[in-house]
Amino acid sequence: MIRVLPMTVAAAMAIAARGVARHADGQRARSLAAAATAGLIGLLLLLDWLVVAAGLPASFELAGIECELERAGWQRTMPFVDLVIALLAIGLAPVASHPPRTLATILLTIAIAIAFQSLDEPITMSLLWGASVLLVARELLRLEGRASAVVRAFRRYQGVSVAAIIVGAIAFASGNPTFGAVMWLLAIALREAILPLHGWLPLFASRAPLGLLVALVAPQPGVYAQLTVCGDITGGALAHDFAIFAALTGIAAAALGVVQTDARRAACWLIISQTGLIAFGLENASLVGRTGAVLSWQVMALGTSGFVMTIAALEARRGTLSLREPGGSFARTPRMAVAFLLLGFASVALPGTLGFVAEDLLVQGSVDEYPLVGFAVVIATALNGINVMRSFFVLFSGTTRHTGEHDLTRLEAGVLSVVLAVLLVGGALPRSLLSPEHPPTSPSTPPSDH
């Protein structure tokens, strides 16, 4: 089955990435990448509208190959979300730390994620999983050198992840779905940095360009794989154990985020915590919990990515961002400060944003099945909020010393406006994002209504 629209978008991104990589001027490369991504978002929205307006058939056959224009239900928004992630990762990427080849890698990584999320065949999915890891590893090696600890950690952890997903895919193909699912869950846990398999991510977040971090982590191919491939098989004890591990990750990472002394690591633990909570929600038997987890994924993809990229933009102005003592001025960079706060809080369930809806569904859905863990998830969200507020106060207040940094550029403001609009409008009108006719559950397992 080929999904025409997502595959077209992925192909167009890959072509754009080639063009971007050839540029010598970082500024122009970034403008080109941002324009290409913005154009693709516009094109996708237009085509999507045309599909609905013209009432085109959802599926058709082309030269003997079964084709579908786009996925239905909750999966329909995924290419759009991935493109907005790309826009964030590029539009707010500092030129100094994101040379043209890094920008091209970001585009390619997200193109692969879009392609991955339009498939449901394990072998091809595992190959794409491996391709994205290879791409990022190559770029990291180029930037950091072979002797770097982050390169070694990334290779070791993600090497196991790629091996596990390929072995799992072979197991699926050879009729051993339980072993396949176990291997895929291992790969997902490594990629999503579920405790105790998280060791590579804090190192990666400390050293790698933040745009690359966002491109690798935010599209969350693991979430998709967990829902579409493992969903049927990992029922019962395995799902329960994975959910408990994921929830513990969410809670422990939230607490660890509060004690960090630099902004990158604080943001990294926020990502790990959010990812853990999403993985926990996906293993819920309840439709409400699963829907909340999928929505949380989309919120995290936009809110937390925006939060991380705002740190990247601020770092380009000020250098290393320590959280040991206050060192910024709200008055100098008011729009950047507001964006930082809103994006951070949107990802930790600020009322009025899409994050609130996602969190509400996630907690309400999980409390029947996991009453104690459900309450613990609430505490994790509270701690994540403290992490965001502490980072905000330390980075944007508390001193009269100013380094003269400027507020958001036009490109940065434009990108952040789009993301904030999606989170706020989505928060006001969430029903359009919750597709009752195609709930986030695998077709063969009817979801429980609890």
Place this chain on the structure above:
Amino acid sequence: MNDPTISGLITTTLAAPTLACAALALPSWFGAKLRERVISGIVGAAFAVAAVASAAALTLLLLSGEPLAHLSFGHWFDVGHYDFHITLIADHLSLPFALFVALLVGLIGAFSRRYLHRERGFLRFYLLLALFGASVELVALAGSLDLVFFGWELVGLTSVLLIAFFHERPKPVEHGLRAFLTYRMCDVGLLGALIWLHHTAGTTAFEQEHAPWAGITPVADAGAAMLIGFLLLWASMGKSAQVPLSGWLPRAMEGPTPSSAIFYGSISVHLGPFLLLRAAPVLMQTPAVAWSVIAIGALTALHGSFVGRVQTDIKSVLAYASMTQVGLILVEIGFGLHYLPLLHIIGHATVRSLEILRSPSLLHDHHHLEQAIGRQVARAPVHVDKLLPRAWQPWLYRHALERGYFDGLLRDFVVRPFLAVWRGFDRADRWLADLLAGRDPESPPPEERAGGAR
């Protein structure tokens, strides 16, 4: 009752401040510079409209003889069996409170126009004031605990941002973060209560049974009712600075005086009692919770009264006076009273906000008074000296100076152990990550070797 006029008026009460927020936020995000007169005009007009609408709704409700009116906006979102229903409620609790909030926020807005003239954060103050007003109106008019939580969280956020209003000074920021920590940990109680209500009762909607106004539907299971009651009490304790979580309140006075008046003298600090008034059916169902409310309220009243006597600045004195009165209001609620606590809230909030607004002119006012009467103002008699045994007085004095040791106890037995444990985990995690990455755990981290992170 579902009167379309009352429904329209309630909607207006909530919509006017919300639109004021949008009218201030959107242009400033896109770089427009608004004049001070326009900013204060928008906020003033919004709350004037809200005050008129809520007064009219209250009059119509009283004339109709009906106890309450419901206004349903349908489902905000729904999945499976779960739905988030948006319902507003007009009753003898919500409308007086909504009217009072609109009047007070409008007055504070008018006062602040001169007080904050040419202040760099003028727009920020008014934006947060409008957002605060809209959030409190939502808490007041909410027809379910879900909606209360929505407004409750936003009240906390605006409160913290206003404590840290003078963001270039470290102390306001530190105190803002402290308040946020308390709010956030106590909001867990409210969220936990509403989750458990959904789990056990299937709804968080307020219904009117025997009380003079609508409240949380009692839960059949006594254990669940007790859990929900204690969670709601925990939520109220944080927002209303009840012992032992009271330390943030005097520190919150670092914000601009008008915001101190509206938050910690009048409205925000009374939201805890307001929530407990809505939770009255659950309190009456579980005597253990009701007695806990009384005990915490009484302890806070005593604590506030003693500690307030040794404070050396007027804003701290007023903060502890607020705490004392809110403690007494909790005692009234614990005893199952309804209209007395409501009147106490409105009366205390009015007097206290006036006192806080006048506090920067305290010496000036004092001189004026002495000039007018032609002699020194006599010191108020201190009855407590006569009532307490002499042997207790030094101990109590020390206790008051140390603010009841609550701050120290929380710091030493909650915050520091928490941070120590997780810092230990963090160090262990870094060590393990280094080991797995093949780096010598004893060598300095890469960012230090490279002279800073990328």
